[in-house]
Amino acid sequence: MCNHYRSSGAWRTLMDEFSLTRINPFADLGPARGVNVQGDDLFPGHVGEILANHGAGDGSGRLTPQAASWCFMPAQAAGRTSWAEWLKTRRGCNNARGEEADRKWPFVFVAKTGRCLIPAEAFFEWDDAPPKTKTGGGKTEYRFSLPDGRAFMLAGLFGRVEPADAGPMLTYTMITKAAGGDTAAIGHGRQPVMLTPDEYAAWLDPETPIAAFTTRFDPAGTFEARAVKGPKAEAV
Secondary structure, eight states, X not given: OOOOEEOOSGGGGXXXXXXXTTOOOOSOOOSSSOOOTTOSEEOTTOEEEEEEETTTTXXXXXXXXXXXXXXXXXXXXXXXXXXXXXXXXXXXXXXXXXXXXXXXXXXXGGTTTOEEEEEESEEXXXXXXXXXXXXXOOOOEEEEEOTTOOOEEEEEEXXXXXXXXXXSEEEEEEEEEEOOHHHHTTTOOEEEOEEOGGGHHHHHOTTSOGGXXXXXXXXXXXXXXXXXXXXXXXXX
């Protein structure tokens, strides 16, 4: 499960990748830095940036950057649950298991119509070390980024919702799969689905099964892993 990632707006340097996929990407690039009101490090409940079809599934093929809250809430829940309560009880909705997202509540409602791209420069996972005790030890958090520092896109689902205590808003979740070489090396079992440029169009196609993106395992060396917090953290 991913509970922390970094996104600064650097995806705007990737316009060549969108032209290669024949996606007409952006009518408006938006602010130069993005819309992350909490800064570049995002945690569940924070407002980040997603790239989604304008009009949420209108079939136009035009992607636009939009502000959204990272903890998916289905429209069916908005009438009976406040946004504040949802964040307390459904924090796990920041991730969706790709192997079952198209048939499991609450993600099934947007499995076809709510595909989006999540721009990132890094995601963070904790190792499987035992919890810290009085004598030491504890878990270490690792940052995973591409070796050249290039921004990349993660697979996501989003939807529009209007809880009584928050008003109209977008919420999103990050698709996960079994860990590949680099994330598995620290003992973590899951990781986000990073899309290659030639997969963008397929991911946004509602007829492509979500599970199809969980069968490719990122080989060792795909990411650069750096210990950033905990007993194994590297000096900055």
